[in-house]
Amino acid sequence: MSANLGEEISRRRRGQRLTQEDLAELSDLSVNFISRLERTKNQNISIQKLDSIAQALNTTTPDIINNAYRIKKVDNIVTQNNTPVFIQKVNNELRKLPPVQAERVCKAFITILKEIN
Template sequence: MGANLGSEIRKRRIKFNLTQEDLAELSNISVNFLSQLERTNNQNISIKKIESIATALNTNTPELISAAYKSQPDNIESNKSKSYFLDKLNIAIKKLPEKEAEEVSKHLFYVIKDLTK
């Protein structure tokens, strides 16, 4: 399965008593996209969308990603998904302006460091 960011987002959305429509509006994404993210293991999401959702959920991107990893079983399939997800993040970071990429990279460094404890 791997890290399921959608499950973590859903859990936090419910904690704040937000509907999918509320969170979609607050994070400037479509309800359909949010619904699919929460329902499936499709983790094809840009770092900017993760940041937007995290902000709407009163958290930050590294915390949201870290929580998604921590809630998953540690097995071979999970490790494959982690690697895939980190590769996708790396690609997304490379597309950002240099200053923004550096800031996101710093936060991700702390997440990765925390995951390897």
């Protein structure tokens, strides 16, 4: 994937003068997970974990994703079947949820998108 969520998370964490240990504690994730996320280009992270990290960094999940893609040129977004990979990942995570919960997540996501436009 051309975007590097770990790079963006690391940049934000350092900008707030937080250690990986601090971020792990604030997001209820392990230090090993945060460390691996920040140093690996091919992350496989759930929306729930990314949301926990975003809250710990006082930001939103869409903001982290958008800025991760801004680090690289937009033309470099990896696609499959003409769909950006990050959209496919969101779809995959939504499919794992029970329908009622997936609907609530979608409605919340739509609300967030309307607020940032």
